[in-house]
Amino acid sequence: MTKKFIVWFRNDLRIQDNPALQTAISHGEVMPIYIYDEKIHHHKNIGGASKWWLHHSLNSLNKSLKNSLNIYVGDAQKILSELINKHQIAGIFWNRRYEPLSVANDSKIKKFIREQNIMCDSFNGSLLWEPHDVLKSDNTPYKVFTHYYRKGCLLTAKAPRLPSKTPENFVIFHDKNSKKIEELKLLPTISWDRTMQKTWQIGEKFAYEKMQNFVKTALGDYKIGRDFPAQKKVSQLSPHLHFGEISPHQIWYYAKQNYLEKAGEKNLDSFLSELGWREFSAYLLFHFPNLPSDNFQPRYNHFKWQSNHKLLTAWQKGQTGLPIVDAGMRELWQTGYMHNRVRMIVGSFLVKNLLIDWREGEKWFWDCLVDADLASNSASWQWVAGSGADAAPYFRIFNPILQGEKFDPEGEYTKKFVPELKNLPAKYLYKPFEAPAEVLKSANIRLGVDYPLPIIDLEKSRNLALETFKSLPKISDEDLLQ
């Protein structure tokens, strides 16, 4: 009788380039499982948009596994322990996670399993460089991206492993007592997901095709083009990467091998360094576990954030009266995604114009984004706020009018999500409040009725932010106490 080996799927919902699966196949019969545990998942419940994605991603994986993905709900250690006894499991394999609580939980489980003389091994499935492998010569972690990436990763560390071969046919064990994906109740009860449905094709196969298509049609103009939200020049691979429908290794080598060099190396390098930023975020969270909750730079603990519910709601719903901001927030709400350039604009607006705590932004994104990722989300919000590692300086405050004019000059992106402004000429698109009455009239816009007046005075709020940031103590009390 062949022995059974569990592959515990987590954020690696794919068959290709999956080291844990590959290992199980080489040992014997494969029992693929997914355990849904709301309590410990990613340190907090996953957001609504992520649940929606997870549902479809699990369905896709299940299909690749001949409808034999075994689903369980509850505490992982308890479930694994029951499965070991019930099905005479000879070994358990998984690909590693890097969030601090997941690391702790996984090592506890690994120890527990090995104590019963069951084989248990973990692998690297989701990072090009594992956080514990990249350190400065004094064995402490990097805090500046360029040094981390250029020196730590590219120069000093080993090159990322090559993607593994696609597994051949293998024997799968299905537990008839496992649950159905539907029983996880990940889909919304009211159907807010119609636009999302139209926007995304979920699963390993589509992720791979999207990557191929991106490299072919967009990578050659990535460095400049990625800043224009109306152009399809970003990869949009982030949700696929988060759930592990594709590995960064696959992307890294595919892009390098298939990039046509007519525009020089700069487009390729620019794209690869975005993968580098994903790595850097995971790295920071690994070494600084409080990143999601605490300011990376403690002097920001003295910042007096405004708690204004009305302003926060206007921002969340895309009703700020600043068209590029509203377009971004509505894109997020409708599609579960927002273009990177616009993420910076809305982030800067929340933190530096509304003076609202970056954690509020982090929370909202967490719930709305299909690519919500603990590391990337908290690292990026801290970056925008200026409180993070290697962050934007406090005086870098995006002007939503200029940003709109510069990066969406025709208004194609903005008008798609703010259709009430579709007849407004480009000259006033990003400042309808400055448009003459007759212009507004012929565009069919009554300000304050069809589209809101700005919820804040840009210049005044900018100056207030500059003063507030300037007044932060140079060295925090916490530092002095240490």
Added chain:
DNA sequence: CCTGGAGTTGTCCTA
């Protein structure tokens, strides 16, 4: 231990 160069994505003012 000391030194010096450098640090994702901007805006505004001035000459």
Added chain:
DNA sequence: TTAGGACAACTCCAG
């Protein structure tokens, strides 16, 4: 019209 400097100074990191 456009280009360059100020915005602040600090910390990080390599040599």
